[in-house]
Amino acid sequence: MTLIDTNVILNLLHRDARERQRTQRDITGIRDTDFGITAFVLSEVCSFLCSAREYVALETLLLGLNIKHVESEQFVTAQDVLKWMQKYASHRPDFADAHLVLLCSKLPKCRVWTYDQEFVTQWRRPDGSAVPMAVKN
């Protein structure tokens, strides 16, 4: 599964086609198009959107790419996330990002699609390994 982060969704919804070029190119190179989104990422995306039409656009994108809602409660608890956030408190990580890092340490063959550099340069999974990325940053 490829877990999609907030910045990717917002980029795909960007009105300016020039801004979308990279994301548009990257998506055609992703092998695992079994896309997933967490409730925390979805909530974050909605915080950037304001109008009914933007919500329609988001819905169209989710349906068009068959992005499934990932039920994560059985894999990662809020307590797990908060423990990880304590370790990286100086970076002020967002809950949604911390949750993605932990989720891809629990789900097999799971990768994160994000353009946030901290997933590559700073953050590690609880076992110390790098976060598997769907796209090279």
Place this chain on the structure above:
Amino acid sequence: MKTLNIRLTPTDAAAVRQLKSNGENVSEIVRSALRERASQPRLAPQRITKTAIRSLLEKIDASQSGEPVPEYIRLGVDPAIRQQASAYLRLRLAKRLGEPFG
């Protein structure tokens, strides 16, 4: 025989209690569900083609036609730079709460 340790959400745990009170064999239900799922073929996800993504984004563009540009774009916030995105979300939250941002 091997065992399987599964975390249960409160809803799952309630379902187990209900099944047990109905006299059902929960282990057999889980074993049956596992066998059923494993027997289903898993189709390999297809890559997204350039044409497919272009067509989808055109559809999305059309649905947003005439809409004002979202505030975060007007403010020059880049969601890929997490510090900028977080600051913007804090700003929005502060506005909602009617408190000064800082």
